[in-house]
Amino acid sequence: MxxxxxxxxxxxxxxxxxxxxxxxxxxxxxxxxxxxxxxxxxxxxxxxxxxxxxxxxxxxxxxxxxxxxxxxxxxxxxxxxDTTPTPLFDNAINLLEQLRQQDKLLAVATGKGRDGLERVWQMTDTKHYFHSSRCGYECQSKPHPEMLEQILAELNVRPEEAVMIGDTRHDMAMAKNANVDRIGVTYGVDDKITLAQYQPKAIVDSLFELQDLLL
CATH class of the missing domain: 1.10.150 (DNA polymerase; domain 1)
Known part of the structure; x- marks a missing residue:
């Protein structure tokens, strides 16, 4: 991969x-x-x-x-x-850094509002890793493919040159609708059985496993 x-x-x-x-x-x-x-x-x-x-x-x-x-x-x-902690998952920063060093383009497709994404980017000092992003109020909601279609067009990337990483059926369905390969992660919302229904290229249990796949 x-x-x-x-x-x-x-x-x-x-x-x-x-x-x-x-x-x-x-x-x-x-x-x-x-x-x-x-x-x-x-x-x-x-x-x-x-x-x-x-x-x-x-x-x-x-x-x-x-x-x-x-x-x-x-x-x-x-x-x-709400004071519930919201840390980055283990290996998130290292994975983003390694992908950047490999000259990969990085993007975010999220149901969060723009102000919410900008706030967590500032909180985690991660905005500089990403070349593009689309948020909930800027496009039709997942699983509609518009978020991915706009990101692909902005970065001049073909669907077969991209992969979507997500933890929910909505992420997987959006990628499938956009003809984009997808990798499911099991440590968020949906389990392996649910994610597998959308024919992902792989399903991983951690960002360490994802790093091994992508790099």
Missing amino acids: HHYKLVIFDWDGTVMDSVARIVSSMQSAAKDLALEIPSAEQVREIIGLSLPKAAEILFPKLTAAIGESLHQRYKVQYKAL
Whole structure:
């Protein structure tokens, strides 16, 4: 798998260990608005989607006004009130550095908003590794292929020259819809059985294994 020119990462659950904080922040936001509190498993299943799409699934009877309030409450919970740690996964920085030294193009395709991605990039000092990124409100939500199509066009890379790395069925389906190879990771949201349904080139249990594959 050394031939890929472009390596595209999902963020939450793939590069950053933030799944638990997403779950608790969404549950707290729902509680603040007196909505039915979703289970942890229900929230995990929408991770990777843009927030409006996620809200439609979790709260199907949500009005537009309450949906906007939910968005704001979730952001407050995640950024300011929730103290659940969100470290980078082991070997993340080393992997990004090694890929850069091999002259690989790197990108992020995430359901996070732009302000959220910029904030975690600043917090982790990782923005300089990436040549392109697309966020939840900038494109149609995963699993639509628009995020990947725009990244490929911006960097002038053909689909067969790229690989998508992700931890959810939404990442895998998006890559499949874009005719981009994909590698699943099992340490985020979805398990090996779920990821395997989307015919990834490989499934790994750590970023150390991913480094061995790509380099």
